[in-house]
Amino acid sequence: MSEIGDIEPGRLGAAALAANFADAHPPLTPAQAVVEADRCYFCYDAPCVEACPTDIDIPGFIRKIATGNMRGSAQTILAANIFGGSCARVCPTEELCEHACVHTAQEGRPIMIGALQRHAVDWLMARGIAPFHRAAPTGKRIAVVGAGPAGLACAHALALLGHAVTVFEARPKPGGLNEYGIAAYKVPDDFAQQEVAFILSIGGIGIEYGKALGRDIMLESLRGDFDAVFLAMGQAGVKALALAGESMRGVRDAIDFIAEVRQAPKPAVAVGRRVVVIGGGNTAIDAATQARLLGAEDVTIVYRRGPAQMTATEREQSWAQTHNVRIRHWAVPVRLIPGTGARGETVAGVEFAGSMLNEAGHLVLTGERFVLAADMVLKAIGQSLSPEGLGEHPEVRGGRIVVDAERRTSLPNVFAGGDCIAGADLTVVAVQDGKVAAAAIHRLLCGGV
Ligand SMILES: Cc1cc2nc3c(=O)[nH]c(=O)nc-3n(C[C@H](O)[C@H](O)[C@H](O)COP(=O)(O)OP(=O)(O)OC[C@H]3O[C@@H](n4cnc5c(N)ncnc54)[C@H](O)[C@@H]3O)c2cc1C
Ligand code: SF4
Numbered sequence: 001m002s003e004i005g006d007i008e009p010g011r012l013g014a015a016a017l018a019a020n021f022a023d024a025h026p027p028l029t030p031a032q033a034v035v036e037a038d039r040c041y042f043c044y045d046a047p048c049v050e051a052c053p054t055d056i057d058i059p060g061f062i063r064k065i066a067t068g069n070m071r072g073s074a075q076t077i078l079a080a081n082i083f084g085g086s087c088a089r090v091c092p093t094e095e096l097c098e099h100a101c102v103h104t105a106q107e108g109r110p111i112m113i114g115a116l117q118r119h120a121v122d123w124l125m126a127r128g129i130a131p132f133h134r135a136a137p138t139g140k141r142i143a144v145v146g147a148g149p150a151g152l153a154c155a156h157a158l159a160l161l162g163h164a165v166t167v168f169e170a171r172p173k174p175g176g177l178n179e180y181g182i183a184a185y186k187v188p189d190d191f192a193q194q195e196v197a198f199i200l201s202i203g204g205i206g207i208e209y210g211k212a213l214g215r216d217i218m219l220e221s222l223r224g225d226f227d228a229v230f231l232a233m234g235q236a237g238v239k240a241l242a243l244a245g246e247s248m249r250g251v252r253d254a255i256d257f258i259a260e261v262r263q264a265p266k267p268a269v270a271v272g273r274r275v276v277v278i279g280g281g282n283t284a285i286d287a288a289t290q291a292r293l294l295g296a297e298d299v300t301i302v303y304r305r306g307p308a309q310m311t312a313t314e315r316e317q318s319w320a321q322t323h324n325v326r327i328r329h330w331a332v333p334v335r336l337i338p339g340t341g342a343r344g345e346t347v348a349g350v351e352f353a354g355s356m357l358n359e360a361g362h363l364v365l366t367g368e369r370f371v372l373a374a375d376m377v378l379k380a381i382g383q384s385l386s387p388e389g390l391g392e393h394p395e396v397r398g399g400r401i402v403v404d405a406e407r408r409t410s411l412p413n414v415f416a417g418g419d420c421i422a423g424a425d426l427t428v429v430a431v432q433d434g435k436v437a438a439a440a441i442h443r444l445l446c447g448g449v
Contacts, residue, residue, distance in 0.1 A: 056117070083149050277378045
């Protein structure tokens with residue numbers, strides 16, 4: 001019988017960790033990029049563009065790669081999506097543009113749109129080229145809350161139009177989940193910070209770090225001090241399992257574990273030998289896979305519904321399975337089992353009850369019970385927005401700020417976007433929200449279209 005509470009840093013050596021956390025999808029070479037670009041039909045009314053939440057002119061940027069116009073290609077991408085570099089790395093392209101590509105239906109091998117997008121944007125960023133220039137100052141001041149993809153996309157679009165933007169960010173670094181959440185092997189080499197520096201180089205954007213709405217600043221005062229406010233604070237709260245013992249050693253929020261993997265040197269991150277991850281989204285997949293890559297021997301994701309209901313895509317699920325993460329469906333945790341390890345009380349396992357959908361489509365428990373032994377339990381059952389802590393706030397429904405098509409909230413001159421409003425929780429969607437809100441704020445403050 002192995003020791004209970006076996007949670008240690010440095011399960012693998014530095015070389016193995018470096019290899020495990022290297023770029024998951026290495027970039028195309030220039031020759032590969034041209035060959036791939038030449039496969040594109042440059043479709044009229046291209047379905048790939050329809051499928052892109054930020055409306056990037058995909059055939060347009062691919063044609064420019066094919067003809068050697070790399071700067072033009074990157075500019076086409078970035079004009080529609082200033083986070084084109086990170087979206088090229090993190091977008092579920094297999095469900096968006098590449099799914100819609102006509103080559104997918106024809107031969108099951110879409111154009112590698114994400115890889116080509118990365119090729120073009122990386123080319124431009126590596127040369128330090130500033131593709132856009134600010135309009136003359138308008139004298140208007142806008143406050144943005146949150147320096148994640150939604151907040152910075154909005155800030156960039158507003159700065160480009162000549163407005164002065166102040167971003168209030170609770171954390172010490174910008175980037176939001178690009179910096180603290182996305183799996184380390186998707187954005188290695190400090191790419192998130194390089195991209196933020198590139199975005200801020202437009203000028204006109206100041207960031208105040210360590211300033212949290214509801215703690216250090218209040219919405220009432222932002223509305224008094226600025227011409228408009230854009231709320232983009234994501235889903236900062238974490239949902240609890242509502243089981244006894246959640247504060248026990250070894251039980252952790254998956255999102256905190258992931259943030260530690262992103263911020264600390266990999267050999268310093270402690271991981272259990274046997275890890276159970278509870279949840280069915282990106283957070284569960286990324287926590288489980290990264291636990292394996294840190295050297296955990298036995299990692300199981302347990303999800304209360306079936307594979308089709310997991311919000312993690314099929315590709316993400318098989319990515320985890322390729323890394324020997326087991327996924328068990330249709331089970332709900334009912335008890336955290338305590339044990340006594342070398343360092344006192346610690347989690348020793350989780351008891352699960354089988355689950356199923358009844359005739360009315362509701363999730364119910366079956367009589368089946370099983371126990372998984374665990375040194376570490378990672379909770380990934382979702383994040384939440386807690387408006388109560390924010391003081392004055394716009395209308396919230398189902399834990400999301402209510403907005404109209406222009407991302408206007410119920411409060412005058414207050415807009416919102418990204419994960420704090422309803423919709424797919426994806427980087428590319430957050431960027432589009434930021435863009436749409438910036439255009440609406442500009443119309444509000446300066447008129448015109
Ligand atoms: C583990 C994980 C993996 C993911 N993987 C992918 C992926 O592979 N591909 C993909 O497309 N999407 C992925 N996503 C989703 C994606 O990261 C988000 O949809 C996106 O980051 C949302 O952007 P945002 O700007 O709305 O919020 P965030 O990125 O969360 O940024 C919000 C910012 O606001 C700050 N903030 C919070 N509260 C306050 C406050 N009160 N005052 C001031 N600042 C505040 C935060 O510190 C943060 O910087 C993943 C999400 C998670 C959790
Ligand atoms: S659908 Fe495919 S082939 Fe057509 S323009 Fe888009 S990437 Fe090219």
